[in-house]
Amino acid sequence: xxxxxxxxxxxxxxxxxxxxxxxxxxxxxxxxxxxxxxxxxxxxxxxxxxxxxxxxxxxxxxxxxxxxxxxxxxxxxxxxxxxxxxxxxxxxxxxxxxxxxxxxxxxxxxxxxxxxxxxxxxxxxxxxxxxxxxxxxxxxxxxxxxxxxxxxxxxxxxxxxxxxxxxxxxxxxxxxxxxxxxxxxxxxxxxxxxxxxxxxxxxxx
Numbered sequence: 001x002x003x004x005x006x007x008x009x010x011x012x013x014x015x016x017x018x019x020x021x022x023x024x025x026x027x028x029x030x031x032x033x034x035x036x037x038x039x040x041x042x043x044x045x046x047x048x049x050x051x052x053x054x055x056x057x058x059x060x061x062x063x064x065x066x067x068x069x070x071x072x073x074x075x076x077x078x079x080x081x082x083x084x085x086x087x088x089x090x091x092x093x094x095x096x097x098x099x100x101x102x103x104x105x106x107x108x109x110x111x112x113x114x115x116x117x118x119x120x121x122x123x124x125x126x127x128x129x130x131x132x133x134x135x136x137x138x139x140x141x142x143x144x145x146x147x148x149x150x151x152x153x154x155x156x157x158x159x160x161x162x163x164x165x166x167x168x169x170x171x172x173x174x175x176x177x178x179x180x181x182x183x184x185x186x187x188x189x190x191x192x193x194x195x196x197x198x199x200x201x202x203x204x205x
Contacts, residue, residue, distance in 0.1 A: 003199065004121035004190060005129050006146050009138030017200050023119045024150070024193030031116040034095050039088040044073050050088040057081045089164070097162045097170065104174040112153045112178060113193040121146065121190040128186035143202040150194010156182045157189045 008015065010029070015021070027035065040047040041054075048070065059065040061078055098115060105112060122132045124145065133141060159177035162170050176182070 002152075003124045003145055003147050004192075005124060005132075005202075006119065006121050006144045006196070007129075007132055007136045008142045008144060009136055009140055011138075011140045013140075013142060015142075015144060015198050015201070017198050019198045021196050021198075022194070023196060024113070024117050027117055028119065030120075031098065034091075034098065039091045041084060043070055046070070050084060054081060054085045054088065093162065093164060097160065100167065100170050101174045101177065104171060105178055108175070109178040111151070113151050113191040115191060118191040118193050119196065121148070121152075121192050123186060123188065123190070125186055128188075131187055132189075145199045145202060147197045147199055148192055148194060149197070150192060153178070153180065153191045154183045154188050155180050155191075156185060157187055158182070 039050040041050045042048075043053065053071070053074065056067050056071050057074065057076060058081070060067050060071075060076065061081075067074070102114060102116060105114060122128045129143065133143075155177045159173045159181070162173055
């Protein structure tokens with residue numbers, strides 16, 4: 001069995017050395033976020049779709065259109081609205097990427113782990129670990145050295161930088177991702193499904 005690092009940002013994590021956990025039977029936290037959260041803005045104690053709120057604000061800025069009653073407590077500031085629009089666009093862009101990547105995987109690379117139910121690992125290398133520690137969100141980050149028994153896919157993460165580009169270009173990026181093109185860097189991400197064994201928790205890295 002090969003060994004890797006896993007950075008866990010779940011504050012409720014109870015893993016310890018010797019535990020064995022299986023991944024692949026249910027959606028992971030990353031994909032559940034897109035399934036359950038959506039992009040909303042709280043107004044007057046209610047959640048409203050972010051794109052609608054942003055559109056109302058834009059019409060008020062650009063055309064002096066009256067805003068609906070539910071917008072009365074909105075902070076009308078163009079920079080603030082631009083930030084909300086950027087966040088909303090980023091989430092929508094990520095959803096499109098994940099749906100397209102998964103569609104390509106199912107059609108051409110079905111033997112590889114899905115990004116929807118995998119766990120992410122990094123190479124067993126300190127420089128790689130330091131790189132990924134900066135990218136993993138959350139204030140709680142526990143680092144485990146793990147052994148794997150299952151299916152691994154290693155890819156250069158540059159193929160994930162899709163942006164608002166044509167779908168044909170995203171498809172091409174997806175194929176490069178699933179082919180593992182240019183993999184081998186310390187910045188690679190590793191997808192895994194199968195049995196994960198916790199070897200140890202690292203506290204001094």
